[in-house]
Amino acid sequence: MAASSDTLFAYDTLIRGATVIDGSGAAARVADVGLRDGRIARIVDIDADDDGGERIAADAAAEVVEADGLVLAPGFIDVHTHDDTNVVRQPEMTPKLSQGVTTVVVGNCGISAAPVALRGEPPDPMNLLGDASAFRYPSFSAYVDAIASARPAVNVAALVGHTALRSNHLDRLDRAASADEIAAMRAQLQEALDHGALGLSTGLAYANAFAAPTEEVLALAEPLARAGALYATHLRSEFAEILDAMDEAFRIGRHARVPVVISHLKCAGVDNWGRSGAVLDALDAAQRWQPVGCDCYPYTASSSTLDLKQVTGDFDIMVTWSTPHPAMGGRLLADIAAEWQVDLHEAARRLQPAGAVYHCMEDADVDRILAHPATVIGSDGLPNDPLPHPRLWGAFPRVLGHYARDRELFPLTMAIAKMTGLSAERFGLAGRGFVREGHWADLVLFDAATIRDAATFTEPMQPAEGIAAVWVNGTLSWSQRRATGARAGRFLPRGEPVPAVADTIANRNADNIADT
Known part of the structure; x- marks a missing residue:
């Protein structure tokens, strides 16, 4: 003691x-x-x-x-x-x-525990945080109070997720938000900023945020600067369209006049391997005009929900969990598809909702990104x-x-x-x-x-x-x-x-x- x-x-x-x-x-x-x-x-x-x-x-x-x-x-x-x-x-x-x-x-990635008011089960990828019973915080201040009561063994700082805000106010997530819906999301974001939130995060690659146009995020990000907050983003694409996705992120940062953090920067997919030099050149170019950084994890495999857009035979995909087929956890998607005598996409569809590890990167790209001066872990x-x-x-x-x-x-x-x-x-x-x-x-x-x-x-x-x-x-x-x-x-x-x-x-x- x-x-x-x-x-x-x-x-x-x-x-x-x-x-x-x-x-x-x-x-x-x-x-x-x-x-x-x-x-x-x-x-x-x-x-x-x-x-x-x-x-x-x-x-x-x-x-x-x-x-x-x-x-x-x-x-x-x-x-x-x-x-x-x-x-x-x-x-x-x-x-x-x-x-x-x-x-x-x-x-991160547009998903947060607060502020959230679910209408049913959490939408993908918010289900990565748990089932509906885990979402108990309709306001950000309620979440802050819960952390104080729980007394976790580590300190906690928090971003507010764009997808979480969308799920609170949109009847369906495959469309753009209206002006009234954006105003409602901004009000919740402002409450969070008033209670110490670090900023806004997006996960624009995910189906439940992909329909959000850039203009929706531009409008939502506008309160960040006055609060001294930042914008963190899981890019709209980490595959072939990554440079366009980075340009979108930089545009949002310039419009909102806030720092940009690119989440888990990577060159995903076989066709994207070897492009880390061009990706980092784009980041360096943006840094001349605005504060930009990135984070990275030290592995050549990613992990998320099982996403049909990422299903391919180019690299191994390991299923980590499946709600309809829990016994398939720990097995390769290719082996499951062969056992069921279906193609990879049909196997993935049957497994959903599910999680997966994607062995989608190469060492040289991870090395370059990790070593870059703008990268944190x-x-x-x-x-x-x-x-x-x-x-x-x-x-x-x-x-x-x-x-x-x-x-x-x-x-x-x-x-x-x-x-x-x-x-x-x-x-x-x-x-x-x-x-x-x-x-x-x-x-x-x-x-x-x-x-x-x-x-x-x-x-x-x-x-x-x-x-x-x-x-x-x-x-x-x-x-x-x-x-x-x-x-x-x-x-x-x-x-x-x-x-x-x-x-x-x-x-x-x-x-x-x-x-x-």
Whole structure:
């Protein structure tokens, strides 16, 4: 148990001798880090040329962690999740906490748990978040209250989904919204922004949003700028028409005068392989005129609902769940079609509603996108999938182990910046993403030599190796490969102010600091 602020200890927790990689991209340094009242109260660099230099004495803290040889980094920020309902229904959040994630951004791809008022079962792809019983939040403020009551083990920041808004106000989703319907959607979006939502997300590739013309999204995005919010989008196409889809996203950002985040940027489909250079050139060109970024997950397979538009024999498609045929989960679509003696599209039609993993990308494109300076990391994991893509449990350790250490795609400092500092700055998560005095003590301690993802496509629910400890808001939440039981996360509103360092440590009693 951490010491309270009125004890004789200067710090609740002291992490001694850690190799600090602070999330900014700067070089690693060895330091002692003292935590107090949920924040990073003091950092003392250890000068190797001066017999260790100044140190924080062990007896200055209620709890001491000797971290020699381990890396201390900001807690990882998963900017692209579908944990919307799970942070309330399964607040222990083991798939994320176990890999060092301390903050999740929900509401991506146009689908969000709030604000939602269903007329029946949730439309595709909102069913990725659960069945109708999971949608209990008719207003965004109700969702914020639910997070506060659930006390999840990780912090939660939220976007508002365009498809969710459409389902609230349109009698059918295969048409454009009317002016009155757009006004109603804007009113709900404004309520969410008033309660700290990060911005608006779209999933224009999905059938229930594809009918929305660009003009509908332009009008809906107009309140974002005044709130300091952003626009995140699952592009209208990630296949052959990807450049046109990117142009649409950039146009929406310019019109609304807000930053654009392209979700899970990829070159999907065999005919699209090798086009990552052109895709990134388009992103670079847009950056000359407007703020644009993207997120990416470190795998060559995607996962979503089973979509007839993506069904092909060009690559393997594994069915992960099926409502009418649950026994088909874990099998290849091609094998199911052969058994039923039908073609792939007919097999997929019979399986719906269903989920699938699509092995639709090539390594070279994923490498280029991951390494791009504008790319941050998001898992895009699907926690309600009975056989989830391994990214749900392994995305962040995979970047650190497979890509940074083993393949040397980028330095460890850059890998961590893509998971922490750059993510916090892009999504307006003030006080997060850096190891700095005064910032919240969201921290992960790991072994850079052994960290790796253990989750596989056949056994996806495996915690990563090499994670020594995770703190959320200064509370030890994961240690020795298991959760501590603490749930210290909270809702993070957009642009929350950060107190000055002096305010954070003002009450520290100098007589109780036994530094040597």
